[in-house]
Amino acid sequence: MATIELEKLVKRYGKVEVVKGIDLSIADGEFVVFVGPSGCGKSTTLRMIAGLEEISDGTLKIGSEVVNEREPKQRNIAMVFQNYAIYPHMTVRQNIGFGLYTSKLDKAEKDKRIEEAGKILGLEALLDRRPAALSGGQRQRVAIGRAMVRDPSAFLFDEPLSNLDAQLRAQMRIEIKRLHQKLKTTTVYVTHDQIEAMTMADRIVVMKDGVILQVGTPSELYDAPVDVFTARFIGSPSMNLVRGRRTASGAVMAPVGDILIGVRPHDLIAHATVTGSNGFTVTGTVSAVEPLGPETLVHLDVADTSIIATVREKFVPTVGSTLTCEAAPGDLYLFDASTERFLGRS
Amino acid sequence: MAAIEQQGAASGRPGGSPGTSFGDRFSMRTRRLVWVWSFLALPILFYAIIRFYPTFQAFYLSFTNWDLLRPAKFIGFANYIKLFKDPQFWKVFKNTFTYLIVGTPISLVVAFTIAFFLDRVRFMHSFIRALYFLPFLTTAAAMAWVWRWFYQPPPIGIINDVFGMLGIPQQPFIRSTDQALFSIMVTAIWAGLGFQIIIFMAGLRAIPGTFYEAARIDGLGEWAILRKITLPLLKPTTVFLVVFSSIGFLRIFDQVYNMTTNDPGGPLGSTKPLVLMIYQTAFNSYAMGYAAAQTVVLFTILLIVSLLQLWILREKK
Numbered sequence: 133m134a135t136i137e138l139e140k141l142v143k144r145y146g147k148v149e150v151v152k153g154i155d156l157s158i159a160d161g162e163f164v165v166f167v168g169p170s171g172c173g174k175s176t177t178l179r180m181i182a183g184l185e186e187i188s189d190g191t192l193k194i195g196s197e198v199v200n201e202r203e204p205k206q207r208n209i210a211m212v213f214q215n216y217a218i219y220p221h222m223t224v225r226q227n228i229g230f231g232l233y234t235s236k237l238d239k240a241e242k243d244k245r246i247e248e249a250g251k252i253l254g255l256e257a258l259l260d261r262r263p264a265a266l267s268g269g270q271r272q273r274v275a276i277g278r279a280m281v282r283d284p285s286a287f288l289f290d291e292p293l294s295n296l297d298a299q300l301r302a303q304m305r306i307e308i309k310r311l312h313q314k315l316k317t318t319t320v321y322v323t324h325d326q327i328e329a330m331t332m333a334d335r336i337v338v339m340k341d342g343v344i345l346q347v348g349t350p351s352e353l354y355d356a357p358v359d360v361f362t363a364r365f366i367g368s369p370s371m372n373l374v375r376g377r378r379t380a381s382g383a384v385m386a387p388v389g390d391i392l393i394g395v396r397p398h399d400l401i402a403h404a405t406v407t408g409s410n411g412f413t414v415t416g417t418v419s420a421v422e423p424l425g426p427e428t429l430v431h432l433d434v435a436d437t438s439i440i441a442t443v444r445e446k447f448v449p450t451v452g453s454t455l456t457c458e459a460a461p462g463d464l465y466l467f468d469a470s471t472e473r474f475l476g477r478s
Numbered sequence: 479m480a481a482i483e484q485q486g487a488a489s490g491r492p493g494g495s496p497g498t499s500f501g502d503r504f505s506m507r508t509r510r511l512v513w514v515w516s517f518l519a520l521p522i523l524f525y526a527i528i529r530f531y532p533t534f535q536a537f538y539l540s541f542t543n544w545d546l547l548r549p550a551k552f553i554g555f556a557n558y559i560k561l562f563k564d565p566q567f568w569k570v571f572k573n574t575f576t577y578l579i580v581g582t583p584i585s586l587v588v589a590f591t592i593a594f595f596l597d598r599v600r601f602m603h604s605f606i607r608a609l610y611f612l613p614f615l616t617t618a619a620a621m622a623w624v625w626r627w628f629y630q631p632p633p634i635g636i637i638n639d640v641f642g643m644l645g646i647p648q649q650p651f652i653r654s655t656d657q658a659l660f661s662i663m664v665t666a667i668w669a670g671l672g673f674q675i676i677i678f679m680a681g682l683r684a685i686p687g688t689f690y691e692a693a694r695i696d697g698l699g700e701w702a703i704l705r706k707i708t709l710p711l712l713k714p715t716t717v718f719l720v721v722f723s724s725i726g727f728l729r730i731f732d733q734v735y736n737m738t739t740n741d742p743g744g745p746l747g748s749t750k751p752l753v754l755m756i757y758q759t760a761f762n763s764y765a766m767g768y769a770a771a772q773t774v775v776l777f778t779i780l781l782i783v784s785l786l787q788l789w790i791l792r793e794k795k
Contacts (some may be wrong), residue, residue, distance in 0.1 A: 186690050207699030217692035221710040233706075234697035278696070 134195030622736030681715030
């Protein structure tokens with residue numbers, strides 16, 4: 133196990149800088165998730181940590197040693213790929229054992245480790261099968277098994293669940309998290325799915341255009357995003373944004389205001405009967421409804437934007453009707469309209 | 479499956495009322511069958527008349543003494559008995575298998591090596607690939623004549639010129655009973671190289687890059703990656719090329735014929751393959767029955783060799 137330190141890490145392809153000098157220190161045993169849209173440099177950063185991409189500038193330390201010039205194998209890390217990268221011509225046992233190819237352990241010890249990994253991942257019955265006879269989730273478990281047997285100082289995951297269907301993804305999320313709790317190995321996990329980031333991470337790193345926007349625990353990011361991008365990226369459905377201005381008690385919508393008011397759909401509640409409100413209220417025309425069971429999401433056309441509100445009661449508004457919804461004081465996120473930086477809650 | 483289809487077709491039929499057009503009169507299944515068979519008819523006719531009929535005719539002829547002039551007379555296994563007693567046949571048999579056994583592995587190893595390294599070359603990649611492919615597009619006759627010229631004694635033959643400059647003794651190449659076969663084999667390998675390189679490169683490209691990255695992270699060196707990952711994953715490509723190239727060498731004819739036109743088959747028949755013997759038997763000696771028997775033997779050899787290779791290189795479950 134080890135710490136990982138990124139100091140002014142830069143990756144250039146020709147003249148294009150895709151990672152622009154990022155700093156981050158990952159504690160021993162921590163589960164860090166890099167999240168961001170496609171092309172934000174998160175995978176490149178991971179590949180630099182793995183040693184698959186050369187580092188253009190800056191320093192990378194694993195366990196307080198500078199490893200910039202070390203081959204991947206000398207870094208003692210293990211990586212799980214999006215397409216699993218398990219070999220179709222080998223059985224599950226051989227695939228898992230492949231992680232120990234260069235290890236100097238004797239045969240019995242290797243077998244023991246393979247069996248052990250198989251047991252932890254629930255692959256005991258499948259050890260002699262070939263990958264073609266496995267489901268997507270099982271294949272990904274084999275890839276994790278191959279990473280595990282090495283007993284590496286860090287696990288790197290590169291969008292490992294993207295090829296799985298939604299149900300399996302939810303299940304594997306929990307499995308990877310459990311595995312981390314059991315093994316307590318430093319883990320760096322890259323995803324573009326904010327739900328994966330929120331549910332699995334000790335700390336989330338939000339990246340955009342090659343820079344880190346924010347680093348923090350899931351609740352820190354949810355409660356105090358640094359800017360509009362992070363605020364809209366974290367949380368599903370995305371935060372509503374409307375132009376407004378500050379008032380003595382909070383903020384109100386205003387077409388030419390100097391701030392952006394953010395309110396999460398889950399905080400913006402519509403009631404069947406309008407009550408006297410003391411918070412932020414919005415009135416608009418219902419353009420679509422999405423019943424989810426316990427609650428219903430309502431899309432409202434307000435002025436020239438569309439916002440999403442929640443109905444918790446057992447009523448489904450009709451499309452075309454007018455609906456007023458409100459957010460309690462303290463549930464608003466205020467941003468500067470020009471810089472889009474976070475100003476505080478209201 | 480068929481039952482389900484039939485059921486579906488039946489229920490899809492409009493209430494049994496007789497329609498007037500083609501589409502209404504027949505069930506969906508019948509219409510599909512007519513459609514399918516009308517497409518299949520042409521290739522079936524083609525194969526039956528152009529391919530299968532002459533093939534079976536050859537089998538029949540091999541049991542006759544047909545010589546183009548007199549009507550064919552059935553003579554049983556006489557042609558085959560004559561063939562197996564013919565020392566010329568065994569010489570040719572040996573030559574053919576020398577082409578196969580030496581030529582196939584060498585051409586595959588050379589093609590793989592070039593493909594493996596060319597795959598990593600970025601500089602003028604397409605141009606270099608095109609250069610390698612060029613001989614494959616050239617007619618065998620032209621190539622053979624150029625190589626024939628290469629192999630001439632100095633000062634005409636370029637290879638002997640180079641040897642002279644390097645102080646290596648002059649070689650007779652296609653004029654020698656020992657070297658002629660291998661000289662022709664080099665030409666044949668060179669001619670087929672472009673095709674094999676393209677196929678190998680396609681196979682290499684099909685292996686996902688993450689397989690190599692995962693192996694690098696697991697600490698494998700270049701050699702181990704080649705042995706444990708690249709070659710096993712390239713097996714379907716290799717099987718195809720082994721079979722394809724073997725058939726090519728077993729049927730080798732144009733290179734041999736064009737490089738030794740004065741005396742087809744080289745000095746003392748040292749380069750003569752089976753196909754050339756068949757050609758000479760048929761069109762120099764006009765012994766059609768005997769040539770047909772040789773053809774049947776070649777066919778059998780091709781069949782056995784191909785099946786054997788597919789069996790040896792089969793996917794083990």
